[in-house]
Amino acid sequence: MADNSEILSLMQRLDQRSRNIFREIVEGYLATGEPVGSRTLSKAGIALSPASIRNVMADLTELGLLDAPHISAGRAPTHKGLRLFVDGFLEYGDPSREDKRQIDDRLAAAGTEIEAVLGEASDILSGLAGGAGLVASPARDAAVRHVEFVPLAGGDALCVLVTEDGDVENRILKVPDGLPATSLIEAGNYLSTRLKGRTLAEASAEVRAELQERRAMLDAATTALVEAGLADWGGDAPGRGRSLIVRGRANLLEDAKAAQDLDRVRQLFNELERQQSLLEILDTTREAGGVRLFIGSENRLFPLSGSSVIVAPYMGGTKQVIGALGVIGPTRLNYARVIPMVDYTAKVVGDILSHRRGKDGK
Known part of the structure; x- marks a missing residue:
């Protein structure tokens, strides 16, 4: 982004005539997406001949504010010119x-x-x-209050996570065919116990380690569901989910x-x-x-x-x-x-x- 000193320097180098022509070109380009030519400017009320307008346009081009993007006598603002327009010319207030x-x-x-x-x-x-x-x-920095898995049609389950600050967020997970409802309940209870009062980032690595060491005493289906829930929430990934x-x-x-x-x-x-x-x-x-x-x-x-x-x-x-x-x-x-x-x-x-x-x- 251009700093304020650069914008101020550019504004000081433009006289009123150059500013008027520059504004007309930028506003015309923003409205149509097309380069603006000297004849268009003269018809818009610029009280100068097309030749004089072209001279000003050439000066603005030399300053790096305008460019000719196509084979055309018209000019369009460069990115530098748009920055000058936004910072030095644009007036805006509240939305309509x-x-x-x-x-x-x-x-x-x-x-x-x-x-x-x-x-x-x-x-x-x-x-x-x-x-x-x-x-x-x-970012999910709040501590977890409750986790629940709710069965859905089509072999899916809804993982509901409630945080201590009142957020309720949902994820839909694929579950193995024929997974019993008791496994969903067990997975939810397990995660609620391990995560309650802690953030996902704090607890997920420990939970994964416990699962790998088989200290959780969960069956294979429930373990897979817990791991899927942790992976989908991304508790220990950059950005915390x-x-x-x-x-x-x-x-x-x-x-x-x-x-x-x-x-x-x-x-x-x-x-x-x-x-x-x-x-x-x-x-x-x-x-x-x-x-x-x-x-x-x-x-x-x-x-x-x-x-x-x-x-x-x-x-x-x-x-x-x-x-x-x-x-x-x-x-x-x-x-x-x-x-x-x-x-x-x-x-x-x-x-x-x-x-x-x-x-x-x-």
Whole structure:
């Protein structure tokens, strides 16, 4: 990301005429995705001849703020130019009334289960922003209160984990055909006893060691179920079982007009599969304490994909950052709309999760 001194230096080098032309070019590009030419600018009300406008455009190009992406007389902003526009020109406030209404209504309808709320948040961001919605679930640092395995149809079982702070999270596991209900009960009782009052990270390694040494005195089927539950919850893995919800990948294809654009989207899709790396990107909001924007090469995970990432933290009942959410999309995102939208969604998600825990009294 460009630092404030660089932005200030660039602003000081632009006179009012250059600023007006630069703003028109960037706003035109963000609206259409196409380079903006001198004739378009003259028709937009710039009181200069096309030749004079072209001279200013050449100066802006020399500064690294504009580029000619195709064989065209028009210009489009570079990533450096977009950063200058966002930091030096863009004005944004709260989301629109309609955006707020959709975010409020849809998140309220999602209920209070964490996974449902986070999944809906990812859907909302994807739909309203026109990119892919990213939501990182909270790290599971709370102590476990209870574990239960519930039989489902089709050879599945629902593993329910309840933490001391009131979170209830579910996972669906495959179980062997004909596994008796007593094995499900025994597996749940065993894990509840071993994990109660401890975090998954603290206890899972010890439980696995006990299983391997056969000190648990469980039958083979129950042992396999306990091991499957531990593996699925990932209690001793990096991130302590955190997950990443990505919705709206198809939106990223809509702006891919040329072969090179499709190549960048394919690369981006590959990067989206690297869950741990994405979680690390979202975690940068913990230090920033607010919305962060990465444009193009500023993002070390997607430096060649031509994408922008906007992320914001959400907080739990103790007003500590517990997760993050955001949007990834083309660099011509509507920043004035999307930045406040991401920030507002993060606040609403945090309020819902905080209210849920407070209501449970845990």
